[in-house]
Amino acid sequence: MTIKIETIIKKALKENSLALEEIISLLAIDDTADLEALYAAARDTRNHVTGHKVFLYGFVYFTTWCRNNCNFCYFRKSNDIDRYRKSPEDILGICEELAESGVHLIDLTMGEDESYHKDQFSSLFDSIKDIKLKTGLPIMISPGVVGDDLIDHFASIGTEWYALYQETHNPVLFKKLRTLQDYDLRMHAKIYAKEKGMLIEEGILTGVGETLEDIAHSMLEMGTIGAKQLRVMTFVPQEGIPMKAGKMANENLECKIIAILRLLYPHALIPASLDVEGIEGLSARMAAGANLITSIIPPKKGLSGVAQNGPEVAEEGRSVEQVSPILAEMGLEPATAEDYQNYMTMLRAEI
Template sequence: MSLIDKFIKNNITEPYILVCESKSQMLYSKDLMDKLQIENDLIPTPKGFGGVCTTAIKFDKKDISKVEEIVESNNIEYEGIFSLKDKYKYDLSQIYNLNITDNFKEIIKKVEANIDLEKKDILYLLKTEKEEYKALIKMADIIRKECVGDRIEIRAAVEFSNYCKKNCNYCGIRRKNKTHRYRMSEEEILKEVDKLYKIGIKTVILQSGEDPYYDTEKILSIVKKIKERYRLGITLSIGIRDENEYKLFSEAGVNNYLLKIETASRKLFEQIHPDDDFNKRVKHTKLIKEAGIRAGSGGMIGLPNQTLEDIAEDILFQRDYGIHMIGFGPFLPAKGTPYENYKPGDLNLTLKVVAISRIVCQHVFLPATTAIASLNPDAQAMALQAGANTIMLISTPPHLRENYEIYSNKNMVNLDFAIKSVKDAKRKLPKYLNYDYLKKLGYEIDESLIN
């Protein structure tokens, strides 16, 4: 049995969920369940049982009396215990009227009945063309609207170091690549965060290569100052860390942790990561969740030697590991890497993956990635129309941005570009942005776009 199978195969045959009032209550409940050897898993709370990007504890019906005893005897603050048979039902009736095959109709029936799609279903959707492709995008859009509405989440990344100890074959900041290396000081990072705070951004992404220079103490200092000064949501994207570090980050207020699997195929993973460990990456995905941090993952579409079967497994990995934020973008070659001469990933296939991820994983955040915007400037809007609901701005200081090139010809997505993508996709900008301040900076804001 593979490591992935070991983690996701369990005896939960009739799933129930416990939805707690807070992260601390959820972690306390899970700890008590673990001590009593009640099989459980952390999953994104399904639509209808709680907010998007919150976490529920999944367990089997046979243990319901034990779970009820846990919450009552320990005064757990919780919203409820629910059967997943009662999951939110999506009305996809309008899709049946489109020009689709019986196979596609059977997939729709499964989605409507809350029956998990199998690999063969995902493979069918990955191969859709013409009218069925339109039906796929429409189905994803319906589910997106029901789950997260029309408002697009705007987040911002500060790429604070391009040093990396790893030598991934596709990455422009790999250890062996010749590039101008930089590290931002804590003061420089906080200066950029201050700018984001002033324009109303609610979540900052602190991203770097796997750089040991930023030890636990340095990361915690930055996190705590951001929380104290600005009370922003924080996503870390800094590679694999020790299990205890995830717990310390969680206690300090880190909300999300992005650790992309890139591919769920062990064979392909080892080809693109010559000095990384597949089992370790899978294990740490689970450790992040168990520390009480929402897990972000995703992958690249169009990697050398990648098959549709591999891509189907990538999508299933996101669902089976309960990933909250799923970023799929096209493979884009980077100069100076072993993969620099391979062709980029296909836009149409990437959009299919975004759509299928929304259909399969539903109540999660799906970014319209910077990579897809780099492949085609109109593609970010297309991804929003295919089920995505998040845009990440590049907020690295301008004089450093070109040195953080994971792939070449990166689209430095700024607020102007994001606003255009939202408008083109006929979506809405979030109310939380400071529009009065943005107007003073010279931004022209269409009031009808704000929700």
């Protein structure tokens, strides 16, 4: 291992904090021994906090209609694709099935569907209440940017998490990614949700034209706003969208970011998303220090992922059954529902 990288990793392990330039040095690692040392430090940090327990999130992308035109997104308004909007009965049924399969949280994700905005999200509020009643599981919502009054309502019915990804904290790049959307409004919504007692998830995309400095800046910003779940995903180019993959899109970069986030924020929930490379990409992300698996999707329900719309989602799904043996091979195991509830309590106490 090179001395410079060894010194930075030691500092991160001791202080759980790094300067921007130090983060950039870790992101730039290209030596195999350095990379393995980074991942080993991240795994040790994770295992120290969560033992060998891994949390599992069920993903329900219940409407793919969207009023926006994000340049990286298959479901952007201008893309002429088949879309769906699941009924409240279908949503509840899918959530019950996910709960039975052993997930610890239901992640309710949607495009910015005008029909939900028109009825002021009343059907989603009803769904959340029904799902909580029937499954007893906590809920994460990803409704896009919504007003303070709606956030008040989500918080008042006990919605635990608000996920709202900036994708980058470089406002110039943001404008290129999230066309015609307001950077500050998006930041405001998640910070307001946190003030109202909700836990928040922040996220970044790699391979979208960002620099290492942009990524390092985002990693520090995620801590500043008090996000407790920190997501990174690699941009996956898809049919019909204007954006092509940037130079830096690769699995190593995503895994490096997971590992550095783990060193900076030992208690954070950091997902291994199945949405980038499916089940195949799980072990690399867990080996980099992730403590959570997201985008578990039940099969044959006609559901999509956000970054992947492939046959694995439609036909085989991505199930707890499929991920469990992979975790076992790595000496890891699914947590219990009680473990997850206790973990959320601990995260809330940190707010």
